[in-house]
Amino acid sequence: MPLGWALSKAGEPSTDPNEIKNGGSLLPLGGDKEHGSHKGYALGAIVDIFSGILSGASYGPWVPPFPAYIPMPENMPGEGIGHFFGVMRIDAFRKADDFKEHMDKWITRFRSSKTIAGQEKVIIPGDPEREMEMERMKNGIPLVSSVVADLKGISNKFEVAF
Secondary structure, eight states, X not given: OOTTSEEOTTSOEESOTHHHHTXXXXXXXXXXXXXXXXXXXXXXXXXXXXXIITTTOOOGGGOSOOOTTSOOXXXXXXXXXXXXXXXXXXXXXXXXXXXXXXXXXXXXXXXXXXXXXXXXXXXXTTHHHXXXXXXXXXXXXXXXXXXXXXXXXXXXXXXXXX
């Protein structure tokens, strides 16, 4: 097996396919062409096309924000940062209950994976947002004093209660 496809149980790169059976793992899409970077590149391109070009926002290297020390690029292709929200009918593909059952298994499997050094847990999409929502519900949303002052000034100007 080519180098860059799998890790041993100890987390070391391996060319032995038996390492996967012995507690190792396959690697996700990789950093060079031999290891699948073209697939990761294609997934990134789809995100750029749907979120940038389709929405009329900037895309590729023109997506803001830019560090203060870098001048804004000329000839921006769109405006700001775009977003894409897609919806699918699960039952158009398979029974919804079957999908939910397997989705729960997928979540459990990923969350129970061994972490890499320095990480306390494996997260799945949405975990950081759920954790932040719980934090904000418990402790409120921190406000920047200069923004609060600006809002108070605007509310006074337009005679709107703050």
